[in-house]
Amino acid sequence: MEKQQNVLQVSGLNVAVKSQKGVLPLVQNLNLELKPGKILGLVGESGSGKTITCMSLLQLLNQKAMHIEGSIQLHGRELNGLKEKEMRCIRGKEIGFIMQNPMNAFTPVYTIGNQFVETIRIHTELTKKQAVDLAIASLEKMNLQNPAKIMKMYPFQLSGGMLQRVMIAISMCLRPAVVIADEPTTALDVATQLQVLKELDRLRTECGTSVLLISHDLGVISELADEVAVMQNGRIVEKADVYRLFDFPQHEYTKKLLQARPVLPVNEELSKLVI
């Protein structure tokens, strides 16, 4: 019964790359579960295997060069080893993906509208007009002004923050069960960053989507996550409730991460106000 409640259940995930020198493990014995409407934060320094983990959840890694073992279950359905054709129905429809760099996530030769409608029509039976309406409605929800105009624009005409919100709109408009957000705000400036985080939070309260939030910034994690998993060298070294992790870190590496936070007087003042 316990297992049924999890939207996404990853158990015993091992990813290794085959190289000339032999097999090099990237992710080792990784267990994760995403509960409905919850945000799981995944932290770790660069090169600790965060991105590889989410690429393997979506089966986006090159199967010939990589070795993926273990079970990835979405609503009890095994994803590891699914055929490419079946996987395509899941990507975008059931698992949304928000990439780190919005500039590289779009094709520069098609308009935003073209790419948006394509995603919608592949997964639904909507007519072109209905798809356009849905796209405009979801852009509007993302606080983007004049969505009809944005639909006719090309990716390079929008700023990074706007594109990132367009990408969230695309990944959320089909109400996926899970959204994987890989460093969604790293490329953005601070004011836009908070706005994007707010949108993510709003969508998960409205649609009940579970989010796997990957970041190296503990600020992002403490703002949004319910649970946190800390990764180091391809392993999860600690997993706890976000409050517990910040108050009582267990693992050496977590303590080191927490110490690396810049300390501002404003945070202390704020905490005084709250308490």
Add this chain to the structure above:
Amino acid sequence: MSLLEVKEVTHSYGSSRSFWRSAKEEHVLSDVSLSIEQGSCMGLLGTSGAGKSTLGKVILGLEKPQKGKVIFQGQDLYTMDALTRKRIRRDLQVVFQDSYSSVNPRLTAEKIIGEPLENYEKLSPAEQKRTIADLLDMVGLDAEDMKKYPRQFSGGQLQRISIARAIALKPKMIVLDESVSSLDMVNQTNILNLLNELKSVYGLSYLFITHDIRAAYSISDSLTVMEKGKIIEVCNDKNEVFTSQHPTVKKLVASILPEHPRNRTISRGKSRA
């Protein structure tokens, strides 16, 4: 006298006039003035598109402003003769955000750091090698890393090499344009600590350009906030930024991410418990 003085600098891009349209002037910088003292660090804050990087380029002498003066060590950067310029170049260094594109991929770390030394110092090969090894040691890298190429380093390590190159000639001032923004938190803190240390050892001055108040606060003595090409707030004491009344500064301060989940601003049932 201040080390660097920027006086009423105005600059704009793309003012191309043609037969069909009159020149459309959109100022990237309008009437910007600031001064930096020897041995102090000024944090330059602002959202993207505020003109921070353009100001950085103007200060480095890379972008001639349309109006105004940049005075470094009592000399105007844009009217000085070539010889003075060459002399002053060694005292004014830069570290950019993207470390991979600011180094030549075909040179080893030794050559990268050795380039400014070859231009200015005229050391014997053995001395130069020793200097480079010392510099690498100072930024926390191994002397053996000398033989490696940029692609063999991680982003954080390469950023350290850029810093080693910048401090090779013991300059008076370094412009740090988003130098730590692309690094992860642990690397960021390491590099900020390193910069702080170098500042106290050599009496370096920094212009620290960033959008992240957290990083700027931990290294700067004073903070300056820009918006749309204008300086909107100058805080000689960095703590003043938190009590500023300017709406844009308030917004910047409000979007600082919390260091603990109990301070989260996105309100939810469970938060603020």
